[in-house]
Amino acid sequence: MEYVSPEGLRLDGRRPMEMRQIRAEIGAVSKADGSAIFEMGNTKVIAAVYGPREVQNRSQQISSHALVRCEYSMANFSAGDRMRKPKGDRRSTEISLVIRQTMEACILTHLLPRSQIDIYVQVLQADGGTRSACINAATLALADAGIPMRDLVTSCSAGYLNSTPLLDLNYGEDSAGGPDVTLGILPKLDKVTLLQMDSKLPIDLLENVMQLAIEGCKAIANYIREILLENTNQLEYRRGV
Amino acid sequence: MEREVRGIQLPLSQTQKVRLQKALEQLQSLSLKVNFDASVVVADSISVNHEDGVLKGHGTADLNGEVVATVCGVVERVNKLVYVRALRSRYKPEVGDIVIGRVVEVAQKRWRLEINYSQDAVLMLSSMNMPDGVQRRRTAVDELNMRCIFEENDVVCAEVRGFQHDGLHLQARSRKYGKLTRGQLLRVSPYLVKRQKQHFHHLEEFGIDLILGCNGFIWVGEHIEAKDDMVEDQVNQSDPQVLLPSKNSVSLEEQEKSYTTLETRKYICRAANAIRVLSTLGFNITLEIIKGIIDLSLSLNLDIHDMLGSEFCVLVAEKEAERRSSNKKKR
Structure with a gap:
């Protein structure tokens, strides 16, 4: 099948190096400590962060670090066919693990000893790139919750x-x-x-493709920065002195 | 560019939207003159003068000799110290803070309280005044009777004592601390409550008590006269070792006395809704502002439930903009 037309347009009318439209919104879940919605084209993900809070299961408590947990789920209505998946299927367990490891790498867990941070991400609409969208949403939610981080993680x-x-x-x-x-x-x-790959790619092409993905990540990082800065400004001026 | 106002999910009509936008813009222009461009987000570098020497405080980290922020917030500088004041985050305790918490567990000689901190706080049996007001060693009998003082899910007011090896400790060594009854507990973001000299307030005209906990828990309840227990205790102090389980022995007369009048309950709800409106708008929460909103709602003859509607929300925003700009002119 032809994925790039002779005119250089893709199936949805984009150029090869063009990203889908991204949109982010902070503060979607009122009861959570931090929350965000992230959209990449038709992919839409909601993330909520609870914590740092007391560890629920005492035996899991770490005396020098925070415990980070992550749960990924897909809404039944998110994909084309309405499937009833069991909760702990292999795919979502794997993605939960991936998100947890990626976020744990950037959270300064040593500043929050004996506590627990829960990240819940749910896919509301799936149209490819859910993994990336989840990571971006989780970053925004963590920043909103005021959890200290080394850097923002962005994914593409x-x-x-x-x-x-x-x-x-x-x-x-x-x-x-x-x-x-x-x-x-x-x-x-x-x-x-984070670097994951499905299928095979010649080694000399990998660098090109990775470079392209890096550019995408940077563009997303700029956008996330803007959103966060505007949100911070808004909170500050509304509070007054 | 139109963006939904954060956290406000109210059905606003077109005119209300415009009015709210205008009020918020006014607030923005007022604050811009005070400190402009001090906000940072995660991983922004903070410009510092390295020659003077820098002390890196909370919310900052070192990256190749550069000072970078690790949280979103506002940069504050005190002499050499540079730190980032995070806005939306959990409560960071300081010794002497007045906090309100909910009991989650009754453990050995201690209660565990949820106070919106990264861990549960500990209130030791020995670091609180006994209800009978007697100073003595706490015995095993006292320990068994701990549930007579606080049970699970009770709301308790206390003071931060400090950090011990096993976490954050609280104390309640005064009459004003202790169990809170007959009122409402509200949870707001801790950054909206400023540390002040006075956190206990008595609104005499409404007959209600207001406690602004530093941890963002706010108590609105019926006013309780702080009575002098020492005198009373001499009379009915038959056996100081055993605390009377009061639940079953409440007479009808006492029930009558503990009844909160409808009037007071309405004022409690009114004050609580005033705080809810402030919290959704993200405005600073102080006694003065809460009083102003209660008066505004009373002068408009508004029903209590209408205070959470969109029209009142817009009115409060406009009033706050007006208040802040008039404060500015006075200076």
């Missing part, structure tokens, strides 16, 4: 179809079976914290 995916590197794959391109690289970076420190 890239692929390689019809011998063209493509940025930010949607569901159609994702299910084409081509290579799909999901990348998570710390933009300020310029470090990679």
Whole structure:
């Protein structure tokens, strides 16, 4: 199947190096300590952070660090076919683990000993790149909760179809079976914290595709920064002195 | 550019939207003149003068000799110290703070209280005054009777004593601390409550008590006259070792006395709703402002439940903008 037309347009009308439209909103869950909604095109994810709070299961308490937990779930109505998945299926367990490890790497857990941080992410609409969207939403929610972090983590995916590197794959391109690289970076420190790939990609092309994903991550980081700064300003001026 | 006002999920009509926007813009322009461009987000670098020497405080970290923020907030500088004051976050205790908490567990010689901190706080049996007002060693009998003082889910007011090896300790060594009854507990973000000289307030005209806990828990309840227990205790102090379980022995007469009048209950709700409106708008919560909003709602003859509607929310925003700009002119 043709994923990039001769005119250089993709299935949804984007250019190969174009990202979908992103939108973020802070403070979607009123009872949570921090929360956010993140959208990338038709992919929509909600994240809520609770904590740092007392560890629920005493045996899991760590005396020098905070315990970070993450739960990923997909709403039944999120994908095309309304599937009733059991709660702990393999895919969501794996993504929970990935998100937990990525976020744990950037949270300064040693500042919050003997406490627990819970991150809940739910996919409201799935259209490819849910993993990236979840990580971006979780970053925003953690920043909103006032949890100290080394840096913001942002994530974006890239692929390689019809011998063209493509940025930010949607569901159609994702299910084409081509290579799909999901990348998570710390933009300020310029470090990679997450790198996952489906299928195979020649080694000389990997660098190109990764570079493209890095550019995507940086663009998202700039947007997230803007949103956070505006939110902080708003909180400060509304409070008054 | 139109963005939903954070946390306000009210159905606003077009005119209300415009009015709210205008009031908020006025607030913004007022604060811009005070401190401009001091907000940072995670991983922003903070400009400092390295020659003078820098002390890095909370919310900052070192990255290749640069000072970077680790939380979103406002940069504060005190001499050499540079720190970031986080806005929305959990409560950070300081010794001497007045806090309100909810009992989550009755344990050995201690209660565990939820106070919106990263851990539960500890209130030792030995660090609180006994209800009978006698100073003595706490015995095993006292320990068994701990549930007569506070049970699970009770709301308790106390003072931060400090950090011990096993966490944050509280104390309640005065008449004004202790169990809170007949009122409402409200939870707001702790950054909205400022530390002040006075956190216990008595609103005489309404007959209600207001306690602004530093941890963002706010108590609104019926006014209780602080009575002098020492005198009374001499009379009915038959056996100081045993605390009377008071539950079953409440006579009808006492029930009559503990009845809160409808009038007072209405004022409690009114004050609580005033705080809710302030919290959704994200305005600072002080006695003066709460009183102003209660008066505003009374002067408009507004029903209590209408105080949570969109029209009143817009009115409060406009009034706050007016108040702040007039304060500014006075200076």
